Amino acid sequence: MLSRRSFLAAGLTSGLPSLVPSAGFGEPFTLGIASGDPDPGGFVLWTRLAPEPLAEDGFGGMPDTPVPVDWQVFADPAGKRVVRSGTHLAVREWVHSVHVTVTGLRPGRPYWYRFKAGPYVSPIGRALTAPAPGTTGTPLRMAVCSCANYQHGYFTAYAALAAERPDLVVNLGDYIYEQGSDHLLGPGGNVRDHGGPEAMTLTDYRRRHALYKTDPDLRAAHAAAPWVAVMDDHEVLNNWTNLIPAVRRAAAFRAYYEHMPLRPAARPGGTAMQLYRRLRWGGLATLHVLDTRQYRDPHLCGAGFHDCPAPDGPSRTMLGLDQEQWLLDGFHRSRARWDLVCQQIFFGQRDRDPGPGRLVRQDAWDGYTAARMRVSEGWLQAGARNVAVLTGDVHAHWAGDIVLDYDDPASRPIGAELAVTSITSGGDGRDIDPATDALLNGNPHLKLHLSHRGYLMVDVTMTTLTAAFKIVRYVSRPGATAETAATLALQDRVPGLVTALA
Ligand SMILES: [Fe+2]
CATH class of the missing domain: 2.60.40.380 (Purple acid phosphatase-like, N-terminal)
Known part of the structure; x- marks a missing residue:
């Protein structure tokens, strides 16, 4: 600088x-x-x-x-x-x-x-700049991140990803949190302070965005590389769906646009904001950036882990009809070696019920199973060569195979999901996490879980997609160094995760 x-x-x-x-x-x-x-x-x-x-x-x-x-x-x-x-x-x-x-x-x-x-x-x-259309000689190195709660910790992971000088920073949402100073992180309490109540008005959201950007590590991450950013829920309200009041939604959208490096095409008009879009890295990779908030149907059974008795019928939508068709068309038209679906919420099944029940998070694709099937079958029918879904929201690193039938152990992978942990949300991580260890054991398509803060560094070439799971061991004070806790790879024309390198 x-x-x-x-x-x-x-x-x-x-x-x-x-x-x-x-x-x-x-x-x-x-x-x-x-x-x-x-x-x-x-x-x-x-x-x-x-x-x-x-x-x-x-x-x-x-x-x-x-x-x-x-x-x-x-x-x-x-x-x-x-x-x-x-x-x-x-x-x-x-x-x-x-x-x-x-x-x-x-x-x-x-x-x-x-x-x-x-x-x-x-x-x-x-x-x-992105490589010229169709060219394949330029590899892609992208940092993937999400969920930076200012009150929960220092943005050390932003500084660390900036230092790696990636080609892109993909931000999958929860860039700010709307919560007030009284919203406490567990018994350890908050490390920093939002300095006010829950953001509700345009002025509140503007001041909250400004507060976040006073953080030098966040500014460094922006200055280091172009971002591809999309919002999740906390830029507006925890677990919001299209039932949120229009005035609040419009205020949050406007403040998000005012503070993010988004093209003017994304400038909101009232309650509508065009966030889903496609970016191409030559013939190597196409990024399908999804908006899983604005167009979804309401939850059937709340947002949390529930065994929901209401029927998750075929008409329910996560993306809305227009975006879903746009995505499926994109798979059909894609000539890229890798189709990267950049989106917010967990795509594959995570079932907490070891028995025949289905205890799954209703806010994620698990609450919209027909929509998930349409998207999954869509990329199969389109003949997309390699599909990886990049996910935020869950405040932990996860990696897993994507299959069509999660209840059939013989169902073969059709792609892979890489979920990035939070920058700070949840506070200092932990090495052992019995609840999620149980999730790993009960869901054999899931291969990796890490309950630390950090980011993903993804290297994409014509033969391999390699994901380094970066962690910082504490965020309650500055100064942690980023470590590579695990590395997983995907190989061309081999659906699913193939290699545990570390
Ligand atoms: Fe989050």
Whole structure:
């Protein structure tokens, strides 16, 4: 990271930035910078001007007036060779956030970028373009993460994944938590404080997003690589479905967009937000990014683990009809070596009842079994060459085979699921976890479970997809180092997990 003030006029570098009269505001890049959703010609760039990130009114201490924000894209990390530049007018209506769609770049290479507002210059961030369509020579290294509860711990795992310089960071949701300061993590209590009650209003959600981005480890993760982000439930409300009040849903969506490196196509209109989308890494991998919240039917028996007597009928939907058809069409059209389904909730069955009953989590695909079958059979019928489902939500690392009939031990794998643990949610992890050990034993398609915090580092080549299960042994204080606790691989044309390397 270069000095953010390297471009400042010498006379302005001394003294407090907030006293600089010409800009009318103080140092505005407190929430960091970000890039996202790369394609072969570019990516989106994000920042938000907020000299007082936690200002009570949610506007970050900015004046009412629009502010021009200059942006530059460089071919070199030192920021000497400008290849694209422009100016975006940041307005109060969108809390002076900036979403710039950069186009016309060369495919399959890194770029760097920064912003300038008034006399202030941001740090330099690193982005990448996707490889050219159909090309297969560029491997993909992506960090996968989810579930970062600020109150539960330090974002050490974000710093660790940033240090690995992945090509992409895939965030599968629970990027913030809506809960209030009074929402305690077990007997150990909270490590940090949300500084207010449960987020309900647009102002609340804006301040909560800003609080999270005051964390330097989170800012480092954004600056290190482009993100592909999708929300789960806690960006709005725990386990929400489409029954949530419209005003709250619209507020949460708007604040999410304002704070994330999403393309302008995702800018919400009221209660609707286009989050499901497809990204291609040449002919190597296609990422189908799903939205499992907005279009789903309500729970039949609550969100938790229940043996639900109500019929999970064939008309029930997780994705909504349009998104489901879009996904199945995507499998049919895909020519990628790997189809990666990036989504929020556990896909395969996890049955806690050792007997004939089905004690499963109703909020996950286990509560929408007909929809799961349509998607699973869909990729089989489409002839998708290799399918891996990447999952968040569960606050533990899991890996398992995906089968069509979980009650038939002879049902053969049709793909694999890799579920990433939380960045912090749940607090410090543990080595032994009897309840989940029982789940492993009772569900033979599940192969691995780790109750620590961390992230996944996934390396994709034409022959192999390798997942390193990274853990940090504590988050209740800073400073843990990331370790590779296990490594699993998938091989081309071999459905399911094939190799335990460590
Ligand atoms: Fe979570």
